[in-house]
Amino acid sequence: MKKWIAAASLTLSVTALAACSDEEASEVVVSTNAGDITKEELYQEMKTTVGEQALQVMVLEQILEDKYEVSDEEIDAEIESMKEQYGGQEQFDMFLSQQGYTEDTFRDTLKLNKLQEKALIEDVEVTEEEIQQEYEQMQKEVNARHILVQDQETAQNVKQQLEEGADFTELAKEMSTEPAAQETGGELGFFSAGDMDPAFEEAAFSLEPNVISEPVETSFGWHVIEVLETREAEVDSFEEMKDEIEHDLKLAKADRTQASAMIQDMMREADIDIKDEDLATTFDAFLSQPEAPAEEPAEEETEDTES
Structure with a gap:
């Protein structure tokens, strides 16, 4: 740019x-x-x-x-x-x-x-329901921690250890590939909608506090997430934010x-x-690049009729 x-x-x-x-x-x-x-x-x-x-x-x-x-x-x-x-x-x-x-x-x-x-x-379409759902997420902030690993098998192993009583902070320091994990123990603090990778965010916002997530894949690797607490966020009214939310959702969907x-x-x-x-x-x-071939309209199915 x-x-x-x-x-x-x-x-x-x-x-x-x-x-x-x-x-x-x-x-x-x-x-x-x-x-x-x-x-x-x-x-x-x-x-x-x-x-x-x-x-x-x-x-x-x-x-x-x-x-x-x-x-x-x-x-x-x-x-x-x-x-x-x-x-x-x-x-x-x-x-x-x-x-x-x-x-x-x-x-x-x-x-x-x-x-x-x-x-x-x-030409990207966004529904009113999607906009409303995104607005509702923006009204909540999540305090979470995670352990980031390279593959799904390791993430499953981390999840199992946590469910068996392993200390989250110590396990994050031992196994997480996140550079800051040695200092933070995987803690992320509070964040709101739009701050994180979409897949990570979707999982975190759907979790109840103190529940260990299933492994979540993002472009960074595989995460095991635990939400510690949630709180309300101060945001403008839905009408004031609707256009901005719609624009951001379309941009996220755009190819x-x-x-x-x-x-x-x-x-x-x-x-x-x-x-x-x-x-x-x-x-x-x-x-000089070849034009993309136009999609041919699907042929309509016709029923055979006897004359």
């Missing part, structure tokens, strides 16, 4: 220079006692170094903006939320600086990301493996015509 945005921040300059008249192109942008650099020379250098990447970003954003809308208010809300998470403006500015962004270029990042999100989730194919299809539909010969091959990698 960072690479794409770095290119995007340069794209505006490249595009502006491309439209210059001869007089503007010869305008000096830097002068030293060793010589001058004109707008045209700068454009040619930028085109050589980041031209294709910058053009890809610009065209993608233009295509997405033609179909979807991201308002300044959405970006403002995201920025303010991140400032709160980082503890204020100063800490947020430090984060941006460490990542190589200014607030303006970071806003560009968020806008492009949100445009791509809207394209990705356009991200289809993102590249979706972008390729949109590029083809855009009928891209590059006027600059030096950039003529910019989209070859996108457009």
